[in-house]
Amino acid sequence: MDDYNxxxxxxxxxxxxxxxxxxxxxxxxxxxxxxxQAIVYDTLTDIDQLPQGWSDEQDGGHYRLRPRADGxxxxxxxxxxxxxxxxxxxxxxxxxxxxDGDRLYFKDERPDPPRFAFLGVRACELNAIAxxxxxxxxxxxxxxxxxxxxxxxxxVALNCSEAGGTCFCAxxxxxxxxxxxxxxxxxxxxxxxxxxxxxxxxxxxxxxVMAELPRRNTTRADLQAxxxxxxxxxxxxxxxxxxxxxxALLLDNLTHPRWDDVAQRCLSCANCTMVCPTCxxxxxxxxxxxxxxxxxxxxxxxxxxxxxxxxxHGGSVRQSTRSRYRQWMTHKLATWVExxxxxxxxxxGRCITWCPVGIDLTEEVRAIHDTSxxxxxxxx
Amino acid sequence: xNRPGRKPRLAVWKFASCDGCQLSFLDCEDELLDIAGAVDxxxxxxxxRGPIRGTYDVSLVEGSIxxxxxxxxxxxxxxxxxxxxxIGACATAGGIQALRNFADIDAFVNVxxxxxxxxxxxxxxxxxxxxxxxxxxxxxxxxNKVQLVEVISAFLCxxxxxxxxxxxxxxxxxxxxxxxxxxxxxxxxxPVTHAGCGALCPGYNRGCYGCYGPKENTNLPALxxxxxxxxxxxxxxxxxxxxxxxxxxxxxxxSQRHES
Ligand code: SF4
Ligand code: SF4
Ligand code: SF4
Numbered sequence: 001m002d003d004y005n006x007x008x009x010x011x012x013x014x015x016x017x018x019x020x021x022x023x024x025x026x027x028x029x030x031x032x033x034x035x036x037q038a039i040v041y042d043t044l045t046d047i048d049q050l051p052q053g054w055s056d057e058q059d060g061g062h063y064r065l066r067p068r069a070d071g072x073x074x075x076x077x078x079x080x081x082x083x084x085x086x087x088x089x090x091x092x093x094x095x096x097x098x099x100d101g102d103r104l105y106f107k108d109e110r111p112d113p114p115r116f117a118f119l120g121v122r123a124c125e126l127n128a129i130a131x132x133x134x135x136x137x138x139x140x141x142x143x144x145x146x147x148x149x150x151x152x153x154x155x156v157a158l159n160c161s162e163a164g165g166t167c168f169c170a171x172x173x174x175x176x177x178x179x180x181x182x183x184x185x186x187x188x189x190x191x192x193x194x195x196x197x198x199x200x201x202x203x204x205x206x207x208x209v210m211a212e213l214p215r216r217n218t219t220r221a222d223l224q225a226x227x228x229x230x231x232x233x234x235x236x237x238x239x240x241x242x243x244x245x246x247x248a249l250l251l252d253n254l255t256h257p258r259w260d261d262v263a264q265r266c267l268s269c270a271n272c273t274m275v276c277p278t279c280x281x282x283x284x285x286x287x288x289x290x291x292x293x294x295x296x297x298x299x300x301x302x303x304x305x306x307x308x309x310x311x312x313h314g315g316s317v318r319q320s321t322r323s324r325y326r327q328w329m330t331h332k333l334a335t336w337v338e339x340x341x342x343x344x345x346x347x348x349g350r351c352i353t354w355c356p357v358g359i360d361l362t363e364e365v366r367a368i369h370d371t372s373x374x375x376x377x378x379x380x
Numbered sequence: 381x382n383r384p385g386r387k388p389r390l391a392v393w394k395f396a397s398c399d400g401c402q403l404s405f406l407d408c409e410d411e412l413l414d415i416a417g418a419v420d421x422x423x424x425x426x427x428x429r430g431p432i433r434g435t436y437d438v439s440l441v442e443g444s445i446x447x448x449x450x451x452x453x454x455x456x457x458x459x460x461x462x463x464x465x466x467i468g469a470c471a472t473a474g475g476i477q478a479l480r481n482f483a484d485i486d487a488f489v490n491v492x493x494x495x496x497x498x499x500x501x502x503x504x505x506x507x508x509x510x511x512x513x514x515x516x517x518x519x520x521x522x523x524n525k526v527q528l529v530e531v532i533s534a535f536l537c538x539x540x541x542x543x544x545x546x547x548x549x550x551x552x553x554x555x556x557x558x559x560x561x562x563x564x565x566x567x568x569x570x571p572v573t574h575a576g577c578g579a580l581c582p583g584y585n586r587g588c589y590g591c592y593g594p595k596e597n598t599n600l601p602a603l604x605x606x607x608x609x610x611x612x613x614x615x616x617x618x619x620x621x622x623x624x625x626x627x628x629x630x631x632x633x634x635s636q637r638h639e640s
Contacts, residue, residue, distance in 0.1 A: 035558065036557070036558040036563065036564075036585060037558065037563050037564055038558040038563045040556065040558065061561070061562055061606065062562060063559075063562050063563045064563070080558055080559065080562075080563070081556060085556065090553070090554040090555075090556075091554065264599075264602065265599075265602050265605075266599065266602070267547070267571040267572065267598075267599045267602055267603060268547075268597050268599065269547040269549040269550075269570070269571035269572075270546060270547060270549060270550050270553075271549045271553065271559070271571075274549070274550060274553030274554075275553065285542045286539070286542070287530065287533070287542065288533050288534070288536075288537045288539070289414070289533060290411060290414040290415055290417070290418045290529065290532065290533050290536065291414060291417065291418060292418070292536060292537060300554065301550075301553070301554060303546075303550065305546075306544070306545075306546040306550070306596075307545065307546075307596045307597060308544060308545070308546065319597070320597075321597060321599065353562065354559055354562055355562075356549070356559065356561045356562060356568075356570075356571050356603075356606060357571075357602055357603070357605070357606045358606075
């Protein structure tokens, strides 16, 4: 056990104290809240802004909020937003150039990165952040803005007490239990006693914040209740990914008829890639003003589902929906492993829920598996 | 500004349209002086009087072709223009008036006009590109003034304008808008519609109306299936596809598939 590892029990007042302790350290606290009938992530200052008493119903292309009677603060699964919005913003200005006579002057346009404290980061999301860490700062060529944002971030993780209808983190070995990568971790306890939270510290910074909270010592019953919460969640996953060598399965089946089948249904709208917490592709766009004296370079999220994404000299390499969907899935689940040392999927289910036509990657993999001459019979 | 030589000459032409796109031009209040500083606005009937003379470096064309006279006039505009840019749904897809393409024009004329014998019109409303080669199409009903300024700025620098042809959904996700289809069950054309508006309607909890026409690589039949699941009837879907961009090929084909 590391010397910064400690546990305690707090109440909802303690949760408010936690938010205040983070605000006092000049963090921008970002957490879940209800907006436009969904649970999104945005800045907050008070536990009253949390979606207390709400849950969600999720399926392919379907999301609805549902009230719950137990007053849980975190009784829902992940929503349309992910923390990538904050660590890797959708739009970013990179530089500006100004022309004065014959000279060009370049200016770094990136603002000072904000310091975030994330409240309620799920196990799948911690794994997604770890994946983006490898992508953006895993070797000598790191993204300085991502790195600055990331290094300034305080993470309050959360053990899931509710699996959504499209969750399958358990079969990706990415949840529901948080293991590493947090400063503090919460488990919301509604049974065997009053409404309370088990808090665990995972870093010196976490331990320091925890020491300021009104707290009591942990009992064996609290630990058992917390264990039961996670086990219950593990057993109620909405989806499962077939248990097989997925990289080999997909790469052996690049001409499988299922790719044509999914292309009939897919809109190539790119929602799946936008909501995915690990998808990291971007494009750069240049703009210039009417006077021709100022130019700016700007970065924005892009997706392998667009034609521009694979535009090379003379045209787009991936014209068909079939080739775009196959690129997405084979990168995410197969070639990612070779490139970054893990699958690119953490089983959060967002791409299933937020696909307007409900395309489900676990189903697509299963269909290929069940009808592939090589894979048949190995799964489940 | 230190570009060499004379200022490029710009003209704005009007065909069958509501003038809304030209008004978007005038709506560029903050940029209008900069535009006037960068180009010589040589012909623009909505804003100033001036004779048609010589050639134009860039022509912005609003409106669709609905009369035999306009079909000839667009040829002359093309001959006078080095670069021809169509602006708006009328010019790029025939506009709302392309609804006539699906109906009997004589019946319309007889119902609408007291003296139908004075009306000389074509049976169809068609896009400018159906008549002459077009160098660039700016989408929208009406166009987005920020995109118009971008097209002019890009033209002045000789670069390609940044007006991506991807879905409105990408704009929703960039701005963090909650999907109205998935979370509210509201029918939305965003997954098949060209970006450009910044996801205006979904930002106000409305479905997309398809003002910017089809995105690249559409799949209307798959969307129709989902709209049916959300409870939209066949006639409702037909009308959904027949608005400002009814004449754009993917929308037209899908609406016609809903006729039988
Ligand atoms: S691929 Fe889908 S389930 Fe996997 S991490 Fe991305 S959004 Fe989540
Ligand atoms: S899988 Fe779904 S969300 Fe992804 S591009 Fe296709 S239709 Fe859009
Ligand atoms: S609201 Fe419409 S445009 Fe936006 S993501 Fe959903 S389907 Fe796409």
